[in-house]
Amino acid sequence: MKNISILVPESAVAEAVSNPRYMFSAANQFLQASGSEPLFDVQLVGHQRQVKVHDGFFTVTTDKLLNEVEHTDLIIVPALFGDMKSAVGKNESTIPWLVSHYNKGAEVASLCVGAFLLASTGLLKGKKCSTHWAYYGEFRETFPDVEVTDGSIITEEGRIYSSGGANSYWNLLLLLLEKYTDRDTAIMASKYFAIDIDRESQSSFMMFEGQKDHNDEEIKKAQLYIEERYKEKITVDVLADFVAVSRRSFERRFKSTTNNTVVEYIQRVKIEAAKRAFEATRKNITEVMFEVGYTDTKAFRTVFKKITGLTPIAYRNKYQK
Structure with missing residues (x-):
C-alpha cells in the first residue's frame, strides 16, 4: 500500500486538492476492476481539521492532522491561490513537516504555484523546478537559488517533482501513477480524465509580456x-x-x-x-x-x-x- 498525503494548505486552489484525491481513488477502482488489489491510501492532511481554501470560498475537512502522519510515501503540495507571499506566510507551520518527511524518504510533488511553498522549505535549493509560466519572474526573484525550467510541464530531481501551470499538474499526477503502478493504468486514467498523457511543454500556452518588474x-x-x-x-x-x-x-x-x-x-x-x-x-x-x-x-x-x-x-x- 502506498500512502499518499495531500497537503491542504490555507489559500490552496480547491481543485488542486480534490483532483489528486479523485485520480488516485479512481486508480484504485481501475486496479480492482482488473483483478488487482487497491494500491493507494489517500488522505488529506493539514494543520487543523477544517482548512479554508480558495481565498475562503471553500472549507476542506482533513483526514489527519500533520502530527498524526507517521509515515507517507508521497506528499502532494497543491497550487496556492492569490498573493504568493501571503499564501506561503499562512502556511509556515507546514514547512518543518514537509522537510521532516522528505528526510525520512518521502517523495514530494508540487502542483503549479505550489512550488512557492515547496521552495520555501529549502528543499529545492540548487535544484530545478517547474511552475506556472506567468509566475517565472516572481519565482526567480523570490528563490534565486532554484533553477526554473522554462516551458517544462514536469521536473523531477532528487525525489522532488514539480509541474507547470494550471491543468499541467494532471500530467504530473499521471507520471506518478505510472511510476507506482504501470503504463496501462496510467493510460486508463488518461482516457478516463481526458488528459493528453505525454504532453511535455506548456510553451504554446505562454504569453510573453516582457519582464519589466525592475528599476533599471x-x-x-x-x-x-x-x-x-x-x-x-x-x-x-x-x-x-x-x-x-x-x-x-x-x-x-x-x-x-x-x-x-x-x-x-x-x-x-x-x-x-x-x-x-x-x-x-x-x-x-x-x-x-x-x-x-x-x-x-x-x-x-x-x-x-x-x-x-x-x-x-x-x-x-x-x-x-
Whole structure:
C-alpha cells in the first residue's frame, strides 16, 4: 500500500486538492476492476481539521492532522491561490513537516504555484523546478537559488517533482501513477480524465509580456523601443546607443534584469506578435513572418518552434479562430 498525503494548505486552489484525491481513488477502482488489489491510501492532511481554501470560498475537512502522519510515501503540495507571499506566510507551520518527511524518504510533488511553498522549505535549493509560466519572474526573484525550467510541464530531481501551470499538474499526477503502478493504468486514467498523457511543454500556452518588474530605467526604455519597433531590424548596438550605455554594460544589465539576452528578448517580442496574428487573423505564414520582421522562412520557423514548442502551421491550426 502506498500512502499518499495531500497537503491542504490555507489559500490552496480547491481543485488542486480534490483532483489528486479523485485520480488516485479512481486508480484504485481501475486496479480492482482488473483483478488487482487497491494500491493507494489517500488522505488529506493539514494543520487543523477544517482548512479554508480558495481565498475562503471553500472549507476542506482533513483526514489527519500533520502530527498524526507517521509515515507517507508521497506528499502532494497543491497550487496556492492569490498573493504568493501571503499564501506561503499562512502556511509556515507546514514547512518543518514537509522537510521532516522528505528526510525520512518521502517523495514530494508540487502542483503549479505550489512550488512557492515547496521552495520555501529549502528543499529545492540548487535544484530545478517547474511552475506556472506567468509566475517565472516572481519565482526567480523570490528563490534565486532554484533553477526554473522554462516551458517544462514536469521536473523531477532528487525525489522532488514539480509541474507547470494550471491543468499541467494532471500530467504530473499521471507520471506518478505510472511510476507506482504501470503504463496501462496510467493510460486508463488518461482516457478516463481526458488528459493528453505525454504532453511535455506548456510553451504554446505562454504569453510573453516582457519582464519589466525592475528599476533599471535605461533597460525599460530599451524594452519599450523593442516592443514598439519589433517589425524593424533591431541590433544591440542600436539599442545601446539609444539608451546611451556601452554595449558591454547594456548586454550585462539587460540579461540581469529581464533574464533574457537582448537577442532572445527581441525574438520573443516578435514571436508573441506572430502568435497574436495567427490567433486573430487569417493571414498565411509568409504574411505574418514579414509582418513581424523576418525574411528567412527557415529562421522564423526555427525560432517560433523553439519558443512555442509548435511550428507556425501547427500553432495557427490549433489557435486560429
